[in-house]
Amino acid sequence: MTQAKPLKNKKTTTDSAETILELKNVCKSFGDNDVLKGLNLSVKKGENLVILGRSGSGKSIAIKCLVGLIHVDEGEIKIFGTDITELRNDDLNDIRVRIGFLFQNGALYDSMTVRQNLEFTLKHHSPNVSSAEVDEAILEALESVGLEEAIDKMPSELSGGMRKRIGLARTIIIKPEIILYDEPTTGLDAITSREISELILYVQKKYKTTSIIITHDMACAKITANRIMILKDGVICAEGSYAELEKSEDEWVRSFFI
Amino acid sequence: MNSSAKIIKVSIVKTYLKNIFEDIGKATLFATRFFKEVVKTSFEFKEFLWQCYAIGYKSLPIVSITAFIMGLVLTIQSRPTMAKFGAESWLPSMVGLSLIREIVPVITALICAGKIASGIGAELGSMKVTEQIDAMEVSAINPYKYLVVTRIMATTIMIPILVIYADFIGVFGGYIGYNIHENMGFYRYFSNVLEHLEFLDILPAIVKTFFFGFAIGLVGCYKGFNAENGTESVGKAANTAVVTASLSIFILDMIAVQITDLFY
Numbered sequence A: 001m002t003q004a005k006p007l008k009n010k011k012t013t014t015d016s017a018e019t020i021l022e023l024k025n026v027c028k029s030f031g032d033n034d035v036l037k038g039l040n041l042s043v044k045k046g047e048n049l050v051i052l053g054r055s056g057s058g059k060s061i062a063i064k065c066l067v068g069l070i071h072v073d074e075g076e077i078k079i080f081g082t083d084i085t086e087l088r089n090d091d092l093n094d095i096r097v098r099i100g101f102l103f104q105n106g107a108l109y110d111s112m113t114v115r116q117n118l119e120f121t122l123k124h125h126s127p128n129v130s131s132a133e134v135d136e137a138i139l140e141a142l143e144s145v146g147l148e149e150a151i152d153k154m155p156s157e158l159s160g161g162m163r164k165r166i167g168l169a170r171t172i173i174i175k176p177e178i179i180l181y182d183e184p185t186t187g188l189d190a191i192t193s194r195e196i197s198e199l200i201l202y203v204q205k206k207y208k209t210t211s212i213i214i215t216h217d218m219a220c221a222k223i224t225a226n227r228i229m230i231l232k233d234g235v236i237c238a239e240g241s242y243a244e245l246e247k248s249e250d251e252w253v254r255s256f257f258i
Numbered sequence B: 001m002n003s004s005a006k007i008i009k010v011s012i013v014k015t016y017l018k019n020i021f022e023d024i025g026k027a028t029l030f031a032t033r034f035f036k037e038v039v040k041t042s043f044e045f046k047e048f049l050w051q052c053y054a055i056g057y058k059s060l061p062i063v064s065i066t067a068f069i070m071g072l073v074l075t076i077q078s079r080p081t082m083a084k085f086g087a088e089s090w091l092p093s094m095v096g097l098s099l100i101r102e103i104v105p106v107i108t109a110l111i112c113a114g115k116i117a118s119g120i121g122a123e124l125g126s127m128k129v130t131e132q133i134d135a136m137e138v139s140a141i142n143p144y145k146y147l148v149v150t151r152i153m154a155t156t157i158m159i160p161i162l163v164i165y166a167d168f169i170g171v172f173g174g175y176i177g178y179n180i181h182e183n184m185g186f187y188r189y190f191s192n193v194l195e196h197l198e199f200l201d202i203l204p205a206i207v208k209t210f211f212f213g214f215a216i217g218l219v220g221c222y223k224g225f226n227a228e229n230g231t232e233s234v235g236k237a238a239n240t241a242v243v244t245a246s247l248s249i250f251i252l253d254m255i256a257v258q259i260t261d262l263f264y
């Protein structure tokens, strides 16, 4: 039964016009530690959703569940209309190629240069692409993050902020439809943070991507967010636009905006 | 008081045994997955060749030195005993036999367990901890196929080649050791060794090294791939990889010797 499901859903993918990504009652615990306790959220096509939450509230876990890196205990995760919680790896990979993921610490491949990092995924999925096209894509991606000069460096030669930007370049190079950003601006100076935030907005406009952005950085949230959700105790406790939440009745919610 | 101490002891033993069996079970599943993935198409050939280079070529110096010293030392050590029985002329073939049948395969595999299994364990462990393996997975690249299959294949093929190479170096070491007191040409020494060497001496010795190589790759990859989060687990992965790989080499060798014994 579970195997027939994705097939049936694949047909409906195209006509699920609005909501592109949906979490229903997602639960995840590690031993006694209940991290997610019935998380519900949905993202519309072309939207930037920012998720706020204190450190350790399970934000990273939540977006890792979205790409099947972590298996949920309970609940449903629909991406492009397909429930991914029951998918086998091959079918899951069909969805993964359409999703970009920026890791909290970049997760660059240490043994490869920046160029190899960028072309790795590209070459894997389309081995027939000419090297001229690959080079062009690499340059374009590096240009977007403003790090063309780092192309032949090893990740160990880069600063933390540079790694993050290269990570972002590696994410956008495959032109994903959905991008998940795990703290894209944490640990960067104010100016670079702002540049990255604007870059996220630029990518959204240029490639018409849908994004989920996890952040503690309110400046980043203010620039990038169409909608904000606040995660607390494993559930969404507040939702709204930046302006709405800033004037929230709840003091705890407001405390994020100070 | 006494009984509660007993209960604690029993429970420690219980969890210890449980962990061992769990580990063996998981490693078996890990190995099964290797065979499943290896028959699927689209082999990562470039990475495989790179691993062969890194595993085989880079181990040549240390393997050469140890093999040479083994041959040399074994000859020097055995001479007085052989002389006592007036069997000095048997020295080359005796040393050659013990080197090729047992000492070189096992010692070379142990050296490789120290060098390669720990290297793979640390490399994959740090990739796991810094989320590089996750990054591969979300890019829809099968990390098992890219990282594990290539490495296990490379060790399984390179260890036997290294051992055959080390056999020659070991015999050469024996030749040098023999000539400290005697004067025999290399060609004569070598044919002396070969004269008493039978096919049944060489074949099992080579066959078992494929299993040694497989064990080295499997253990290194398994420990690295299952490293928990945190940098200290990288060190732990490398460390347990060496210990487990060395132990499995001895166990495999024991089994191999029992099986070969049936044919004599």
Ligand SMILES: Nc1ncnc2c1ncn2[C@@H]1O[C@H](COP(=O)(O)OP(=O)(O)OP(=O)(O)O)[C@@H](O)[C@H]1O
Binding pocket: A030, A033, A035, A053, A054, A055, A056, A057, A058, A059, A060, A061, A062, A104, B229
């Ligand atoms: N592999 C794991 N095993 C056990 N517990 C885990 C694991 N990964 C995360 N946790 C727990 O899940 C909780 C949420 O972790 P998560 O990484 O999602 O936090 P976060 O919201 O991303 O925090 P930060 O803002 O610091 O990145 C933490 O309490 C953590 O202890």
Ligand SMILES: [Mg+2]
Binding pocket: A059, A060, A061, A104, A182
């Ligand atoms: Mg996090």
